Amino acid sequence: MPIAIAIALLVLGSIIFHLVSPWWKTPIASNWGSIDTALDVTLWICAVAFIVLNLFMAYALWKYRHKPGNRAHYEPENASLEKRLTFWTAIGIAGMLAPGLIAWSQYVNVPKDAAVVEATGQQWQWSFRFPGPDGVLGTASVKHITPDNSLGINPRDPFGRDDVVVETNELHLPVGKPVKVVLRSKDVLHDFYVPQFRAKMDLVPGIVTYFWMTPTKAGTYEILCAELCGVGHHEMRGTVVVEPQQAFDQWLGEQVTFGEIMASASPSSISAILASADSCTTPTRGRLD
Known part of the structure; x- marks a missing residue:
């Protein structure tokens, strides 16, 4: 009882x-x-x-x-x-x-008119990349990573020269526009998660994952890593700012391109970047080796 x-x-x-x-x-x-x-x-x-x-x-x-005088009925199967x-x-x-x-x-069925942004995770920070005016992200590989090419963009790929590189934890997106989020990891398993977007996906080393969504409300939201990725996992946070298209375009125009990074690098750094491209096979577009 x-x-x-x-x-x-x-x-x-x-x-x-x-x-x-x-x-x-x-x-x-x-x-x-x-x-x-x-x-x-x-x-x-x-x-x-x-x-x-x-x-x-x-x-x-x-x-x-239990009551005095009552006997249980045994029924092993019913x-x-x-x-x-x-x-x-x-x-x-x-x-x-x-x-x-x-x-x-x-x-996982991305609209044809969706824009593209790439989010790259590493212990314990986020970096982002947008395609340039050609609308195509250049190929990338961990084999191309150098101090001046932290995202591993293939320097021999002409589609990558105008890619916009954002090496901070702050991502901007236009409100009301569908966007395909391409995800890469430079080291271990991570997970890109924005609770207000109801959107999350694992970043798996060696492959590219993705999802899409349309931000519907302007504001500032927190990006979390929802996969235990080491002792600094709790610090792997970022910010996504959803804003009108005009404000987004202005912010995007203030960011540097991979071509500008190459142009400002020292000759020794450029040599190292090009050597990384010459020493490996160019990966299929969008693939991370």
Whole structure:
């Protein structure tokens, strides 16, 4: 009996805690309302299962508690009950999976008019790259990385000379415009995550990952690394500023291009950059070796 009461109080306390909890989702600032919907569906299905199963267990403990003269009925198998439990469990799992699969299908199918920005992670900072007027990001590889070429842009690739390089933790994006976020890692596994965008994706060494989203609300949001990446993981933070197109264009015009970095580098640095390109095979466009 005390255990039945404790279980019922646990259910009641969980419901009250959820209703008065200060920890709610941050206001959404992107087009990914479908991800919120998938999370809400999962929450409600799990909540119903939690409440029903625990209250049933409390009821069973109360109803079938030991009484003098009562004998338990031994029933090792119940095919009908097992079929019903399997059916409703399958319905619940399908209900949780379907919204997520629909959202994922949209998440990785990038619109043709989406702009491109590359986010590169390393222990423990972010760097960014935008294509220049040609609209194409130059190829890149860790083999090209030098002190003056921190993103490993291929100096022999003409598409990379006009790429805009942002070597700070601050990223700017125009509001209301879809953008494909290409992700690379220079060392270990990282994860690009902006809670208000409902967008996150792993950065996997050796390959390129991506997602897309449309910022819908101007403001300043925090970029987090959502993958444990070493002792400085907690310090791997950045900022994304969502602003009108005119302000974004002005900010982008103030950044340096890879060609300008090459032009200002010392002769020895240029030689090292070019030597890195000559010593390895040029990777496929967009690939990180």
